[in-house]
Amino acid sequence: MCYAIPAKLIAIHGKIGTIDYFGETRKILLDLDNVKIGDYVYAQGGVLVRTIPEKEALEILEYWKEIFFELKKTDEALANIDQKNLSPNALAVLQKVNLRKTLHKDELLSLLALKDPKELQVLYEIANNVRSREHGNASCVHGIIEFSNYCTNNCYYCGIREEKALERYRMSQEEIVSAAKHAVNHYGFKALVLQSGEDLWYDDDKLCAIVKEVRKLGVLVFVSFGLRSVETYRKLYEAGARAALLRFETSNADIFAKMRPRTKLSDRINLIKALKEIGYVLATGFLLGLPDETDEDIVNNILLTHSLAPDMYSFGPLIPSSNTPFAKVAKVNPDLVLKAMALTRFVAPDSNILVTTALETLDPSAKRGALLAGANSMMINVTPMQYRRLYGIYDNRIDADREVDKSVQETVELLYNLGRAPTDIGV
Template identity: 40%
Template sequence: MDINELLKKENLNRDEIVYLLGLSDEKEINLLLERADEVRRIYCGDEVHLRGIIDFSNYCEQDCLYCGLRKSNKKLPRYRMTPDEVVEVAHKIINKGIFTIVLQSGEDGYYDTDQIAYIIYSIKQKADVAITLSLGERDFEEYRTWKIAGADRYLIKHETANPKLYAAFHENQKLNERLEHIRFLKEIGYQVGSGNMIGLPNQTLEDIADDILLCKEYDLDMAAFGPFIPAPDTPWENKKAGDVVLTLKTMAVARIVLKDAHIPATTALATLDEDGRIKGLKAGANVVMPDFTPSPYREKYQIYADRRCVNDNPDYCRSCLQLQIESIGRKVSSSRGDSFKLLSHKN
């Protein structure tokens, strides 16, 4: 296939996506990344959207084989922040000029419908910020209640579009159920983010192509493609981490295919490569999700090992990111950074 012709195409099919993911020639990879950067500029502009994450509980009722928060990991010290602590941290994030708050936890039913609704409502009283929930699979009625309380977005990774691969690392959850949650969340008006992990054992380039196509089929508002990183004290602790270049190629192809979806430069990528955020932003990404969970909790949110910036003071994070973003001629957005799809429907 001629790479220049391929990169000019409006729509890529599965074989073409697999071909691009398999590129090994450095010049051709650079052409792919440059095209993704161009598509990002056309559809998303030069602004980078910051999403401030609060990891408010590291308890989880699930047992995903790769994840450090899995319930069978008895070595992880557990914590739960109180609803008022969460609201207080959210207000600090807003005061730093960040207008999306991501409330994230393991699947932790300790926080009932009303507690989460209270947190959402209380944060919304302070400012016109967007609230993203990342709480795993919860009850459909809860999703509705939280939407009414003011939640805007839901982040729930499909992890892999291959049902067999999915079943290999989930004990109780099924891919078709997860996809049902994604469909329902879209239906009731959430801006929905999903995504995969790159470098799962036995994952093929075809699987990754299917991940990208699934994000397209579901018309997702955000799609995250991050490398798998093994976590200590889990059954997958000795597996090999995902590859940085393959992750960048995936992000770039995803940008070309998904066009106006938000794509983050993930913390996982920055964990494997200290320039990962910048490389990601140059490979099609337009979002960064800094962690504002306060100490002594943040060190304990160990989905995987040695998370980037985990030992930094969150107060430092905002200015550090701004410098990184401006160093490549981009600027930090001062908007909520809603879905481009939503904005284009409004116009």
């Protein structure tokens, strides 16, 4: 299985290249030396990650040719909406989004307040329509390796917070690289997220060495190491990391202060801005369902995420974790997450929106629902099984015991069912 379709480089302007697959073109950052027009390449998140021999590329393209246009037809059919069936309000939203006009906060609040299942269905269909218009049937599937469950923080909602008694683990550099190799060579991943708690045992040298080795595998290296210095993230970029995931969790400073002791919202926001300035493909977002959170907070969260100009939006529901201060927090309604995704698609029509495993854990059927409500990106956990269940950031993780083979099979089936192709190759 391959998670990206190779494309042909057809134009170069400085560091930006134009690539083509099946007549669709995308712009990418040429992040490798010595590439030339006519080369076949893999790209992820708008970044060139490796070249591929022409013979191999043509064989893969021949395989995809069979199904690519069929998938496209399926996606277009699912994204089609009959405007005759839209209420005047829904039609007004669609028209504004299509004209790339900004939806006002009041309008977003009124959409977030929708509860009637029929109205929600229309909301999701419009979001799916916008996604299809902006991205075609491209979707991305990244792998994630969670390599340490140590953390120096004590976030109230988190199952690996420092004060929680649990079995801790740290993967060695060899183990991490070996897991990455397996994900790339056996399953064909082209982008890998390396994630841990804020574990300072991994100093800059250790992290850079890991990133360098994983980058050598020809993948987009996504780092998710929490609040570290700008200097550290600069070094990681130089070592080959090109994407970074750091959520601010909530735009409400009071709620933030209550749930993340010893850390400041402004520090996180400043770091997120710095990541963008360094040049990272940026993924950020927030948690949904925090105690005392209002609809206005949620809309503010979406607007703050948008103002940070991320390449990917990541937001999931808070899932209570036992033996934490938030163990008894009420369960989030999955529709709240889907509504936030739909609204995000309206605010940022060309965004990439991730379906988190937290949403899947909350409601296994919500993954499909999310992909039909504006989302276009997924992650598969490729952490070695002996560590998987120990990274319990929340309880009953759906992927804690799920073999990678099964996750891959289910993901491919879902993608095909929805007419999506794994073509996250450019912007």
